[in-house]
Amino acid sequence: MLLAEWSIEAYGNTLVRAKINGVFKLNDKSKFLASKFDEMFSREAVIESPHMMVLLGYLSQNHDTPKFGRGKSGLRYHYTDAAGLLGIIQNGRLWATDLRFLNDPSEGTYLPERLLELMASKPGGVSETEQKIINGVKDALNSPRSNYPAFCVSLSANGDLLSQWRGYGDFGKGYAIGLNLDFGAPHPQIAHFYDVVYGDDLFMDLAVDLLDLFVSATAKWKDMMYEEWATTLNVIAKSFKHQGYSEEQESRLICSHTGEGVNNFANELPLKFRAKGSDLIPYMPMSLGLLTGDNEPSLPIERIVVGPGVDFERNYASVTDLLKAYSYENVKVERSIIPFRP
Template sequence: MFDQFEKHLYQTVFPTRPPENIFHFTTQSGILGIISSREMWATQVHFLNDKHEIFLTFQLLEKQLKRRIGSAQTPALRSLLVDIRKHLKNIDQRHICIASFCEKGDLLSQWRGYGNQGKGYAIGFNLSELRKIAKQQHFVLWPCVYSVSLQLELVNYLIDNWLREFCDNKLSHEKMRKIIDISTGQLAPILKDESFSEEVEWRLVSSVLTSKSPGFAFREGQYSLIPYYKFAITNQSGNDCIKSIIVGPSPHHELARNSLTTFLNTQKLSRVEIKSSKIPFRHWK
């Protein structure tokens, strides 16, 4: 059912005219690490800046399952829906890692988060090439879904798929749990509250990982160690998909551009186009 659901996701949420490039906002230390290592750190979902956003999908699923349980026409259907609901309550510790991008490379809200003190950058990646690289590493790249009506459609489509799969096949509870785990892992990272729609965010989403997965690592966090995945931004031929870099608002714009140019030259990335933010510099708080 996973291929079927992924196909439905593509048909439903992937734009008919996708942007040529998408942008990853980062800091000085971030751009140094990404360019030097040709890797991005995809953070485990429970350690995102807003750790509650991943639960939106579970809240929607809970609401729809509760509604269906109340209107179930047979005891067997009601029992199955209750089982699904129980499984959902036990899968909130999945190791799914994500990295975020925006369609807009010069966005005030993002500079406020990453560019304070004039230290922000937006790395522009070619969308088509990044999708190919993602597939090689068992990641997918989706636009986030902000529309409430579309979110409900996707959640109910997922429930319908579970019911068909579980009714047609006699599966163990462990097999059911695994199917629910993997399929919610595809959907949960891309449903976001509509108040964030300005970001027009895309997310790079891993398959379900374990602590033994190659590339799985930990970094220092404010309150705890943070698990993440080392996502390579080069393809199997060693070519990366960085096309441009936007230097964020800065009190020393030319200096920032010149030093970035020199750094890219040392990394054999002189072909990368460098642009400057059109937003005036402020000491945002």
């Protein structure tokens, strides 16, 4: 009997949708559950109980936000140098870097700040209640609860892109590791898998809808929910970036580390630090599955592209032998087709 491959998108323990053998299917029971989810994440439900999980469900259903990476098939590539390739293969883990230390200075703030700007400048002006909400959420965005550390593994949909080789692949002398996250997606308690959305084309409708929801909920909740709403904006912010970065075609794995005694990574390696210039950069060596007992981490690697500045003939055998030594079978090792002299 063929066993179905399941893929689940969830917020916490709440199922959003399930995929069986690559196709979304709804039987009668699933249709009943789907109708219940529609009720759980309806506009009325958000106004009645505007907590983060309910609001995230509403945003997913009505604005397709955040963008889950499972919606688009194909390998995702992590560019690195030779030392990075060696460490990833040997350890079965990827380094998730603190978002605050990535190359985009607007990382994590681009969406919240732009949404609040659009709310404040909506046609016809804002009421006193609306301005109070905007100010309250803006202040709450800087609170420790809503601005907890998050860690990111950056990936690209393109495994042979010159700008990526220059920026992240040792200026062409590195490697692009192709991961199949359709079947090797991270466990939801470890990380979430997003496709990055570039620019603010979606923001006006989102800003108007959110402000209207917040005003409606304020009649019951007064100013009690500002941190909850700020936290929600910080969650979805991680899948949005400025249009100027669109060439990267980025997907990302995002995990969180609250520092409040809650440890979702009991079997992972502890938080580590590396130096780069004057910065001490926090990072987490992250596997993609929940490790139990003596399980060794392994990644869903299907392809490795050898950078245009690497001597392919000299390194092909060593890369394939390295993969076999760590039980990675049937991985394609191919050269870059870009003519580039580092």
